[in-house]
Amino acid sequence: MSIKLYGMVCGYMTMPKGFLVDGAEGDITAPILSYLIEHPRGTVVFDTGLEPQLHESDCDREEALGPLAPVTTVDFTPNEDIAARLEAAGRDPSKIDFMINSHLHLDHAGGNALLPNARWVVQQREHTAAFADEGYEKHYYRKRLFDLGHDVIKPDGEYDVFGDGSVVCTPTYGHTTGHQSLKLKLDEGEVMLTGDACYLCQSLDEMRLPPGFLEDPDEMLCTMHRFRDFQASGGALIFGHDPSQWAGKDGALEEIDVAKTPNARIKRT
């Protein structure tokens, strides 16, 4: 049974690169990514990008971006949110079957409201942390982005969405308490959508963690070693915010050609 993987860039955030890679200099313009997976038995969106409120000129940036507000420029137009990206490609956002969040930060769960009828898949421990009273203060979770009454599936560990091993949520804790990545079996081989378990190819090459927005550095390093093993065994990685993998694209929904995606497959020794 073959499945198709599409990527979308749902805006950009420009910030000091040192936020993503400890000690790095200069700024980085990071793509905000969402993915569509079409399986013969249903459709999946992995991560939903930023919230539409950020389109508005009177948006309360402090509230929307929290500690990122003073140091981040958001480049995000109304035709770039997850619903607009899907609609432009002839897909109906109200008919998406599964909405999977890697985690519940503002650049990954911001568009959840735009997929109103999807079943929501989020790790149990991420759900618990995000709904905790201190969630916003400790971890920058904004409940209004995801406390929307979706029918929720809360796995504690791996979750095989269609029961055939082709679309599997894989726990990759560290960045947040309950972060998960998405492992896919395409005709051309296995692919891992890392989410923020690994921001950039450089993060993995140099095994460098971000200095902040990080729940557990040891867990995150364990996760990154697993990504290295996955790549070494022939798997491909699509990183959380790596500009090099999206260079030259206009961001519209487009099937991902893993063989032509820079830095997806590397044999490390």
Ligand SMILES: [Zn+2]
């Ligand atoms: Zn992110």
